[in-house]
Amino acid sequence: MTAWLIAAAAVLAAVVVLIAFWAYQTAHRLDRLHVRYDLSWEALDGALGRRAVVARAVAADAYAGAPQGRRLTALALAAERAPRNAREAAENELSAALALVDPAKLPTALVAELADAEARVLLARRFHNDAVRDTLALRERTPVRLLRLGGTAALPTYFEIAETSSRDTEPVKPRTSARVVLLDENGAVLLLCGSDPAAGNGAAPRWWFTVGGAVEPGETLAQAAARELAEETGLRVDAEALIGPVWRRDAVFDFNGAVMHSQEMFFVYRTARFEPTATGHTALERRYIHGHRWCDGTAIAELAAAGEAVYPRQLGELLDQANALADAPAPRAAGPTLQIR
Template structure:
């Protein structure tokens, strides 16, 4: 009887282990599938951004060709057209080198010779390439981190899908991407549109330490540190400013891009902001790790409906980004989707 009970216990234990491994393998395989879908979508988005830049490069070449018979300008125009053609025809493995050459050729163009509308189109095309490249590499990094785990490889949970590869192109700040202002700091920021079960967004209330009597409201987020991905920065900022721990795989986006130039704490800052959407259960924010400036500048928080946001704006307490009350439905849709949305520019 004792032996029988022991045998049953051993069988039950083995069965529990097998079931646990099976459940883990199933969920891991599903997660890998989602990661591969995300990587494929990111690659298509990057390809589209690169193709758009090639079209704008041809427009720049046409403009330069029409400025007269200056041999240098004509040579620039011919080189831009040739590189744009090569970039579109190149296979993915060889495309990095060609795209870097095209970026260098575009950065050598004197934008003072171009009409303002074309300068704006070029700046937007260049910014979209940088965003798409970062988004693609973030997706590749997350996929490789899971695919290369020993047990995942042993059980072949990744199936026959090829390992994704990074796309490395130089992130240069070209003249077309500048604002024309002398700024003290240029940074990239990751921001989070955090939504609760009632589709309210968590906003922080703050002020410029140099102008403490002018409050404003803003979404969670901050500057990306060296070596961080956008998603890592978003999760870190979320925890530091609210105490809420989140998994980066739950972020959706970036869905919005905003370029802002503003004074803060005695400096003029140019910030390229990328916004993610994230769903969470309602909680009371408790900052976990604010730095000295943040402790001086952040002084409140509130879960807000679109009506609340409109009321804050009407009261004179500006909400950033602008028109967030009108944008909120878009963030709700993104947060509840299974795939990441296409990034677009907002104010």
Template structure:
């Protein structure tokens, strides 16, 4: 008994200082992310104010003015889950604006406001990255050192072109995606990076862009084969169950994407071996996809990792129960 107490005391003496240091560092990181988000919020608010100044110049038609004012209002008042979409819409409208009609001083002010938004976003996402990296460590999770602090989230909005005085060109991208389930109801996800921001990792579903003239379901079948080696009969795909609209930047290019999600059961065609063939990856996928794994709904809800779609953990159980009602649902 005495020996056990001595061992416990020694462990406490050894771990105690580390626990205190780590908890203190984690607290500072959470404070940093909160401050970084406040900076992002302030720069976005300033951009909305400058947008209203643009609409007050009398240089644009009534329809353009109404769209800009409405977008600025929505962006300012959007709840956090809808903020990215609202801000991306405002970015899109500002990117289409003919800035040659504006006074030079206002062009410079708008460009400065946009630049500050992007800088603040990068600082914020760096803070989120560092905080999540510490929160993901096993001892931190086991000892629950994060306490009741909420999990910080990246703020993903498409970055404008390097010359902010020029219109932003966004590439329209339609994509077919497959929620590939195994016999245990887990979903297959890939972990990837953006070459422009290699320190920020995220998980995403099977799938990719639809080729010109290609049918949606055929694109889902092709993408599943190229990325997993599985030949899924088109008739076995359920859906599209979800639709996701998102604007983002990847490898320095801005995209306006519309994604359609189907459900398929890999166990029907692959058994429960989960042996995947990724030899069909493109050169870009080989550079940016790090690994893959099967995720349960519980793991998705509790993970500190960034996962897209963001509602995957919440909605996955309904797909596993095969309770699709035939309606395509909008997800984030």
């Protein structure tokens, strides 16, 4: 009996040592990832700051005191001084203003300097978001969360601004969209898989998103959401049955060769799980929608850990709220929409 107890204790001690070694290695790796994240943000902040300096030079040279020049200067200063939680919006406004500048009004050297500044922002942002993705992939693993190996460090956040590659870019015009968080009886959400059709070579990154699209003239938000639901999945529901809008997301991104500024309003609806049909897809949707998947919170976390973007970014953590809203007894009082990313 004593020998058995000694053997069991030895095995237990070995397991504890292995767990402690793994935890130490993982914590050390997390520390390196957070250092990389901090350095990537410093590099991005520096690149954005340099672009703001160049933008003021462009304002002085291209507009020479005209109102457009004063506005561009003000936007550059606002972008430099914006707090982190408002930086994306400020930088996107600056991007839109810079896109309106006619390069013919600038010296060749200044055009080259502006192009270089924008290229540096593009590279720094991608490097930063890669660091965010890698850090979150490890931080959000269940053992890491349970053992609190991330310590008290805040979760890193992506930095999403439109990437412009041409001085001929049209001004970014807001487009209102209605989207549906479509839930099944088990609380999973239907996500569509898509990619940018402008890439055209089959190598474009793929991302996951909720059902929805642009509001057409004369439609209410709920009517647009119900129409998009029918077109993209085949499911027909009354607009009045949709709950919301409950969330709002403002996003600027490149799509199909253009810069899109999408103001997205989210509704919630629950249905029995079904197999969506693509018969109502437009020609463009057939080009960029590649499939679908019903995802619970775990599946969403797995997609993110694998480096696949899920929009909205907070969907996984807000899924419980969406299910609670779907289960709330009628009538449902309209409340303020939650701003998400």
